[in-house]
Amino acid sequence: MTIDVPEAYGRALDAFGALVHRIAPGQWETPTPCVDWDVRALVNHVVGESLWAPELLAGRTSAEVGDAFDGDLLGDDPIKAFDTSAVAAVQAVTARGALEGVVRLPFGDVPGREYVTELFADALIHTWDLARAIGADERLDPELVEACAAWFAAAEPGREQETAPGESRSPAEDAQARLLASWGRDA
Template identity: 30%
Template structure:
């Protein structure tokens, strides 16, 4: 599977979790490591994902924040955050499905990368956030076998390098008899019992 397809799979999994967030959950605190905001909440995380989704079509088209960031500081969620997020997710999905030159260099917020590598980064963020949010809110969820296999192909080989940049936490020794999802999450340091 190419990274654009991995992005679509992980993005759909994140959306499946976000669609099950209740408005009563919005003010619930989340771990500080999830955000640069002080005392982050689920709504802060949803805002960050909305912003990230909103940028996908532009990045694919070759735009970058260096050219101006009209999205920064805007309320992208309005009065119905889940619906607003889903509309942004729809636009990102459409942009990726319409085709991505995976070898073209694109400017992401953290640097210039070939689109294939940048989409793998975005897929990693979405897939692991889906699992973490679901776990945090006790939403039944498991990464799909396909996403697990693709994360093992596109993310695990880079885990130590990304860990050295502070993107991933330390690896965790998997428990005896761990399934594929648990082993993956342990490898990237996100597993929570």
């Protein structure tokens, strides 16, 4: 399946954001499927990635950015912090030339398209993590699941996982369960 990567990222980030807006005051310390992360830490992680995106897509290195996005990025208004960072990230990934440029990550240079695809995949998987943590509907957009699974299978050959014998699910649920399993989630 071919999908517009910036659009997919925007849609995944929108879905995550919709859940951020549903977090009840007492849920910020709720554990998530991500080991050692509660809801606040998970949202902080996504906000951090969203803040890094404009910097890296503009050609800055992680060394140049330094520790600007370390620590608590949510402050007293986590929802506003998410919304502001998401808008900036989507603007950065949809900017002319963002996908064609080179992103300088600590482990090496990667094409902008690959970096944005990784952002998309991370936002999609963390949408499920957040939904699970706050007790929301865990179904992910099937088109995004398919696109993410295709990218991940190409990037990590042999990582696809089949549904357990005797397990009966709809094809969309199977695809989501396989994707989540390939990312270490027990759906």
